[in-house]
Amino acid sequence: MKNDGTKQTSLLESKALCVSLLLMALVFNVIFGCLRNPLGEDNTISWIGYDHPFGFIVWGTLTAAAFYVSISRIYRRYNYSGKLGTAALHIAPFMAATFVFINDWGWEHVIHWIGAIGFIALNGAALLLFFLHNFKKHISYKITTFAVAAMLLAMLVILLTIGKSGLLELVPIWISMILLILINTTDIYPVVNEPAPAKLEVKDLKKAEKLAWGLGIFGAHEFYQNNYPQAIGHFLTTYIGVLIFLERFIGMGVHNNLSGEYAWTYIATGLAIVLGSVAWAFCDASDLRRAQKTNRVTKEKKETTAL
DSSP states (O other): OOOSSSOOOOGGGOHHHHHHHHHHHHHHHHHHHTSSOTTSTTOSHHHHHHHSHHHHHHHHHHHHHHHHHHHHHHHHHTTOOOHHHHHHHHHHHHHHHHHHHSOSSGGGHHHHHHHHHHHHHHHHHHHHHHHHHTTTTOHHHHHHHHHHHHHHHHHHHHHHHTOOOHHHHHHHHHHHHHHHHHHHHOSSSOOOSOOOOOOOOOOOHHHHHHHHHHHGGGTHHHHHTTOHHHHHHHHHHHHHHHHHHTHHHHSHHHHTTOOHHHHHHHHHHHHHHHHHHHHHHHHHHHHHHHHHHHHHHHHHHHHHHHO
16 A cells, blocks of 8 residues: 555455455364363363464464454544543554464563463453443443453353353353344444544655655554554564564474474565565655655745746
């Protein structure tokens, strides 16, 4: 997508993309999560994933993408712009990458669990805050809010009394995905908020270009231009590339004793992704420079015509 300082139409508004991702993620979650008896204490997604690293990466990618795209579309469709919900939505994908690529033992254990709990909590918060915002506006929002709260409470009670299990992880994910499909494909939940007036905010293209050259791999120029989906995607690309590059030392590579050619494959993959992010930033910086030149030429023509 070309970055020339103008507001871009987002793929996140596509109903087809949203529903496709949700269905793919739901099917994969059911099959992958039940490779072993999900009632077993050690048969969690993480433990299955460490024996099947490629499947774990696919699980993390599909699940994080499905939640992010579907909740983003809900926010747009229902004109919701709550700051807390939006922040939770944008941070959640980073939590998914954290617990997929970092160990569940050793010194990395705490980071892994922060990522796992953060991913579930942030996506849950992003969805629950949307329902709370509309709580008093229609009965369907009230019923769903109470149902989601009851489910979370029940899961907490089970965790504290019986202990963790694969099913305890899977049920909230399955229910959430089914709920997201209903919201995005039906009119059970009416649109009750008027669209906010569009804010036309012209950004300094020269500053955006400098950010692209210097911190572009982290999406700095896109954050500055308020192109948040592109910014999150850019930052996440770099983040995942770095984690894969370090996988031999901090994640599944340790558990599976990756060495030799296999270790170099992870290093090459991570490096390739980071270089792709660098190329993305380079292209954006070039587009922004051309946009400035085009604006100068247009301005000069107008001034000449006026004379």
